[in-house]
Amino acid sequence: MVRAKNARFSFTCFLAVLIAVMFVITVVLSFKLLTIDQCNCPSLVPELRPSSKPSLKLISTKHRLAVLVPYRERFEELLEFVPYMHRFLNNQQVYHNIFILNQVDTYRFNRASLINIGFLQVKSDFDYVAMHDVDLLPLNENLSYAYPKQPVHLAAPELHPKYHYSKFIGGILLINREHFQLVNGLSNRYWGWGLEDDEFYVRLKDAQLNVTRPENITTGVNNTFRHVHGKDRKRDTTKCYNQREVTRKRDRQTGLHDVRYNVLGYKSLEIDGAPATVINIQLICNHTATPWCDCSPQKSGKV
Numbered sequence: 001m002v003r004a005k006n007a008r009f010s011f012t013c014f015l016a017v018l019i020a021v022m023f024v025i026t027v028v029l030s031f032k033l034l035t036i037d038q039c040n041c042p043s044l045v046p047e048l049r050p051s052s053k054p055s056l057k058l059i060s061t062k063h064r065l066a067v068l069v070p071y072r073e074r075f076e077e078l079l080e081f082v083p084y085m086h087r088f089l090n091n092q093q094v095y096h097n098i099f100i101l102n103q104v105d106t107y108r109f110n111r112a113s114l115i116n117i118g119f120l121q122v123k124s125d126f127d128y129v130a131m132h133d134v135d136l137l138p139l140n141e142n143l144s145y146a147y148p149k150q151p152v153h154l155a156a157p158e159l160h161p162k163y164h165y166s167k168f169i170g171g172i173l174l175i176n177r178e179h180f181q182l183v184n185g186l187s188n189r190y191w192g193w194g195l196e197d198d199e200f201y202v203r204l205k206d207a208q209l210n211v212t213r214p215e216n217i218t219t220g221v222n223n224t225f226r227h228v229h230g231k232d233r234k235r236d237t238t239k240c241y242n243q244r245e246v247t248r249k250r251d252r253q254t255g256l257h258d259v260r261y262n263v264l265g266y267k268s269l270e271i272d273g274a275p276a277t278v279i280n281i282q283l284i285c286n287h288t289a290t291p292w293c294d295c296s297p298q299k300s301g302k303v
């Protein structure tokens, strides 16, 4: 009798403990699921985390570089660019993120507008930018990507493999946030290849900014950069409507303030362990102001 009572008592105890344990497990599990759910929320805003962990020294200086790469259909070059630049900048302990400004509309390529838009996307998190061609790789590690007090033209005429005129400012240019804003970024009138960088040179000059170039570089035009520009990468030099006439002149109207576009999305990618952010950009063309954004025969009347 006593044994039966004892057995019933132990069984009740066992049941109570079991229920308590199951209750605890359920609470813990549902809490976990809740937090996992919250972490997985899709976000439209890209993570603007730097690609490299800053050293203590860099945390104290707080300079952050956004590498702005105007881009369309240069996949081979991109595969090489991202890991190469990530390592190059890490070696210099530069706190950075690479942004691929991918033009997805059907207008002619507009390098300048893409850079303006890239700047607008990153300006709250980065205090300087590199306007950087995807096909130009720095070979000399003395080419410094440090914060520029004045604009620094890295792909200097005496170092660039192809362009050697004294006012050349294309290829790779470092500029801090305040100076880029001061000159209203680049002109949005340049659709197709060329001249937008020359116009930007005049903007910097007019703002009395002193463009500096790397000093004490012992390499030359053949071994300072690798220009990965195959024969199949044709430059779009077409001119239609009054493009030639307008784009020869200094533009005092357009720039950072009036660039029109839609950002269609952000994608994070990793190439050989090196991270980058692709921003898909749809440019909007004002056909009255710049009809040469589309020189196709039907549009430009040239058959």
Ligand code: UDP
Binding pocket: 069, 070, 071, 072, 073, 074, 109, 111, 132, 133, 134, 135, 136, 170, 171, 193, 229, 233, 234, 235
């Ligand atoms: N670009 C691009 N797709 C194009 C044209 C240009 O991605 O269809 C970008 C790319 O970053 C390239 C830069 O614009 O490096 C400058 O163009 P390009 O190399 O043709 O000029 P170059 O300096 O060689 O005359």
Ligand code: MN
Binding pocket: 133, 135, 227, 228, 229
């Ligand atoms: Mn090129």
